[in-house]
Amino acid sequence: MENNYTMIAKSLYGFEQELAKELRHLGAMDVKPGVRHVSFVGDKGFMYKANLSLRTAISILKPIFDFKIFNEEDFYKAIYNYPWENLIDKNGTFAVESTVNSEIFTHSRYVVFRAKDAIVDRFRDKFETRPNIDTDNPDCVVNVHIDRSDCAIALNSSGEPLFKRGYKSATNIAPINEVLAAGLLMKSGWDGQCDFLDPMCGSGTLLIEAAMIACRIPANINREKFAFQKWQDFDEDLFAIITESALKKVRSFNFTIKGYDKAPSAVEKAQTNVENANLSEFIKVERQDFFESFKTTERHLHMVFNPPYGVRLDIDIPKFYAKIGDTLKQNYPGTSAWFIVADLEAIKHVGLRPSRKIKLYNAKLESRFLQYEIYEGSKKAKKNIDS
Structure with missing residues (x-):
């Protein structure tokens, strides 16, 4: 002690x-x-x-x-x-x-x-x-x-902030912080035991963090250095033992992790970052407009994404968020969908009632992390089945 x-x-x-x-x-x-x-x-x-x-x-x-x-x-x-x-x-x-x-x-x-x-x-x-x-x-x-x-x-003891994981060499206009991404996934209950989709994946941060959680890969295994490695009492052998022990806890993953983005440049950046993280065997990134997509699995789907807020990306907020709600309702039955939004007025345009609403901050922007349960058939039918 x-x-x-x-x-x-x-x-x-x-x-x-x-x-x-x-x-x-x-x-x-x-x-x-x-x-x-x-x-x-x-x-x-x-x-x-x-x-x-x-x-x-x-x-x-x-x-x-x-x-x-x-x-x-x-x-x-x-x-x-x-x-x-x-x-x-x-x-x-x-x-x-x-x-x-x-x-x-x-x-x-x-x-x-x-x-x-x-x-x-x-x-x-x-x-x-x-x-x-x-x-x-x-x-x-x-x-x-x-x-x-x-x-x-x-x-x-860390030096550079720990959200600098070491795998991201390419970013988009509004990249999500890696610590925020991991935290959102954990709050959503993601544990790697079902299929996963980020339908607006940008540079792939949520995909990579999701795969690392699913496979129990240490979050910062790709970092080149920590500040404690320069301390006078740094024990290199002990650090090697700790690292080896952490890697022994890595597990296999038997489901799919997919990312969509309609921008070819974003898809390319996401694929590069996935390769940097050595996770290409677990993650598939495709050029796809979410609003024209459909659920591709009959199994339960876990969805987490970070849609544009209209702050750094210019979009028509009412129209855009209404299309999110319509796409989820019509094309993604059997899905637990989560997304974070900083424009609180945008929530009203989704057209669905969130089952959970969590107050958070994305940088300095007050945000809400929302969950929408999209059931097979109607919600009323789902309740009858459960009862």
Whole structure:
């Protein structure tokens, strides 16, 4: 137990429960959901596993100290007095990131500059030399979180956000964030035990995340690096064992995962990203206009998609969303259809009553994640059968 410590997994608003469930499934202890984060306890090996496997985490932070601040001098002194030489080589590199909610500091960039100054000044005073700033590939990423007078300092073990999975080399105008995509799939109940369709697949993110969930492939297996790999205490052999253990949990998939898009360029980009993720054997991408398509399987179909909102793509909202509802109702019996929409007025034009409506945010856009159950025959007939 002495090797365990508290960590924080940051996430998107509304996905804290999914992240907490993931952490418990991985074996984390003392899991506590918060707002846009979940705290948990584990050891170094678990930190490696969390970075490699979590689908709804943006980063994994290792807290190192916290303190109260009442003015800028308090902040500078506390940062200066910490023994950074135990974590950062004097000839190495580091970067600082910050989240600020405070009347003392009103600009997060200023907090970054003051923290950098304090760390650099300590090295200069003690060693007459200093580590360099590297925002692209630093040896150490220092995370500063200020909430009113509370300041928490942590190391970001992930480095680049974990939604940068490593498989996406081609994107469209409005690509969906990989963490958001995985979270939507998990909220929809997708578990890989039926056929799947994304009828407006764009660059293929939902398809790839769906296949990785279905096959239990670690979310970040395609990443080239994590920040902890540059830490002085990085255990390469332990990381190799953790990776091998995660890959042993991969399972076969006996259903179909399909993606449609009417734009040839989108189909090409999706296929490229699927190949990058080494998932071509599981995913088929076709050029197809959803509004002219029909369900191609007699089995139950699980559908999740991210239709245009009219924000970055110019569409006729009422007409477009009415066609979504008509296509689902007429052409997709026996389907559980989910989609996310940021134009809340658009929901009225679908012409179907959603069975679930979940409030979320897509970037800064308040959105709804909607479920429509399209039954074989009428809903009334379905109820009679069930009864």
